[in-house]
Amino acid sequence: MPVSELYSIVANPENGEIFTLLLIILLSFSYASFVWGNAKRLGNDLTTFQWGQVYTLGLVIFICGVTIFGKFIFPENAEALLALLRLEGILRYLTVNFQTIALAIIRALM
Numbered sequence: 001m002p003v004s005e006l007y008s009i010v011a012n013p014e015n016g017e018i019f020t021l022l023l024i025i026l027l028s029f030s031y032a033s034f035v036w037g038n039a040k041r042l043g044n045d046l047t048t049f050q051w052g053q054v055y056t057l058g059l060v061i062f063i064c065g066v067t068i069f070g071k072f073i074f075p076e077n078a079e080a081l082l083a084l085l086r087l088e089g090i091l092r093y094l095t096v097n098f099q100t101i102a103l104a105i106i107r108a109l110m
Helices: 004-010 013-041 048-073 075-084 088-109
Strands: none
Touching: 004 088, 013 048, 013 088, 048 075, 048 088, 075 088
């Protein structure tokens, strides 16, 4: 796949939102796994604060996954869910920042 095609895929706002949600899922899962793994490696139970972190990140992963699924199957409902949770502005801000960084990297590869 030429770099110009990759550039056009990432530059599309709908694809940018999906990539941003996938990045949020990846970062949330990796941090939750880090917290869980450190506690288990040391042979300790999770503290209440760590349980709160793991549950909160699990909720973030669930909402992002449902939104991605919704964008593929029912795009209007996914947008309505984001509007209901008042996350559309945050997602748009994160998407613009993600696209700026990703497109700068891709542009450097051209």
